[in-house]
Amino acid sequence: AQKVTQAQTEISVVEKEDVTLDCVYETRDTTYYLFWYKQPPSGELVFLIRRNSFDEQNEISGRYSWNFQKSTSSFNFTITASQVVDSAVYFCALSEGTSGTYKYIFGTGTRLKVLA
């Protein structure tokens, strides 16, 4: 069965602190894709990153970085020097190609509050 777990329901940090959002996934497929999305108060899901199961390289994009570890089935997201504009709900998602649908299985999200 496919499952995505985001154990952190809500995190509060003070501006400029670093913060890591955890994501643990379960799948029986050897080929799968992992994603992170941001959902600001406006409600629209904004794509941040995609990672396939064969690419374990970590990635950095500005203040954002992602750590993908197949050994622990984790795909964690770190924001460095957080800003108030980072306040949002962040979702981790998994998709598999077995059925050809590539539908997403989402975690329950982590609400990040960055305080000025």
Place this chain on the structure above:
Amino acid sequence: DTGVSQDPRHKITKRGQNVTFRCDPISEHNRLYWYRQTLGQGPEFLTYFQNEAQLEKSRLLSDRFSAERPKGSFSTLEIQRTEQGDSAMYLCASSNSGRGEQYFGPGTRLTVT
């Protein structure tokens, strides 16, 4: 590229009424998805179209729900005889590749009173 659009953005209806939502995907995207998101939860998959063919439906999609994508362009999601439990945000997403990311619309927030 104007992104995925959805209409209406908000809908308030009385229990038992029918409602229809529309999604316009990014023009070159052949894959279209509907998801439902309730408060405090992640979106849950409802149904998937590749071009005009509806290829997968979730068990969440009861007989009261129907979706179409005529001519492989825009899509509609209809809920008949709405119930209070249908209150949620209905999200549409599109992509041009199964392996690629999905782009989401702003959603339609349905409130059933």
